[in-house]
Amino acid sequence: MPETDLFFDDADSTREQIIEATFHALCEHGYSNLTLEKIGEEFEKSTSLIYHHYDGKDELLADLLEYLLETFEAEIPIRNEDPATQIHTVIDASFDPNEPAAGFDRALLELRTQSSHNDAFCDLFERTDALMRERLAQIIRAGIENGSFKEVDPNQAAALLHVTLLGAHASLCTNAGDMMAAARDELHRFVDEHLVR
Amino acid sequence: MPETDLFFDDADSTREQIIEATFHALCEHGYSNLTLEKIGEEFEKSTSLIYHHYDGKDELLADLLEYLLETFEAEIPIRNEDPATQIHTVIDASFDPNEPAAGFDRALLELRTQSSHNDAFCDLFERTDALMRERLAQIIRAGIENGSFKEVDPNQAAALLHVTLLGAHASLCTNAGDMMAAARDELHRFVDEHLVR
Secondary structure (H helix, E strand, O other): OOOOOOOOOOOOOHHHHHHHHHHHHHHHHOOOOOOHHHHHHOOOOOHHHHHHHOOOHHHHHHHHHHHHHHHHHHOOOOOOOOHHHHHHHHHHHHOOOOOOOHHHHHHHHHHHOOOOOOHHHHHHHHHHHHHHHHHHHHHHHHHHHOOOEOOOOHHHHHHHHHHHHHHHHHHOOOOOHHHHHHHHHHHHHHHHHHHEO | OOOOOOOOOOOOOHHHHHHHHHHHHHHHHOOOOOOHHHHHHOOOOOHHHHHHHOOOHHHHHHHHHHHHHHHHHHOOOOOOOOHHHHHHHHHHHHOOOOOOOHHHHHHHHHHHOOOOOOHHHHHHHHHHHHHHHHHHHHHHHHHHHOOOEOOOOHHHHHHHHHHHHHHHHHHOOOOOHHHHHHHHHHHHHHHHHHHEO
16 A cells, blocks of 8 residues: 655655655555565665665664654644644544555554564664653643643553554554444543543 | 463364464564474474465464464353453453463564455454454443443443554563553553443
């Protein structure tokens, strides 16, 4: 399932162009079927440039994960929406099988399953997870501070939300639209009854 | 991470012995590194028997998934525990990184990520998910009927629980013990406040 340009509209350096090609090839072929040749097919310049910069697909994929983490770290969180709306927006995006990022979320999950065999992947996913959890906890803390959320444990609530969003990515692997819609509606209800005052 | 005997203590037919070998090899090597040779190393009889019965690892893995589904279908659900205890027990088992089944849950998730490239895997995961969801909904319905649970939508609550358990499997891929413990505690709290009367 090829993706439209998702993160790399303005790729200009060779590294960014190789990473963009890797991103497209990963979404289309998945991890286990991915080869440097298939990445080369998505790359506008000579494939030999890829071999010049990277030893193999795992090194390239680790660089893609690193790049995504850097981008995620640099992102400024939305501040002008109220905390409940921010949480509901994150849930809707993660539970939508038609979201442009769905193919990529699925491919990322496949990479995540390689973590027990690949220390670089494991480290990058742990850092990304910690960042994601901290962002969610920040939103929940803001809700508690402005009085719109109950006095829950922000880290604990963020951990459960994050695990549930990972479960949504796992659900994207099959044709589970009905299950995802039901789970999403229940999660919205959970947020409204359990988090929001 | 090799597993102890988990499902196949009494494997006696050749099919069951091959499936048991596949199970152990999958837990140890994961999907992308799995080969029929590695399965053969876990098999007591001649590897040529595996080649005689199966064309490749995907066919064998589909048979493993089919076998697990049959076993799951034949299992009689626990009836002598109250519904809340049953739900809490399922949560504790899924969120425990030291559970003997954790390595297998991780390997199953890797197989799940192959579903978009493999129709047999996709079909088997969809049938297993439907069964799991129905079991969870049955427990929730029993709780509503005996008055211990609130009048929630059993299918919707089961869908969210199931997605969250898939997220727990995804969390098992990295060293996320702290996050899993926090998410597990919050999920228990959710069940006690949101489901149980």
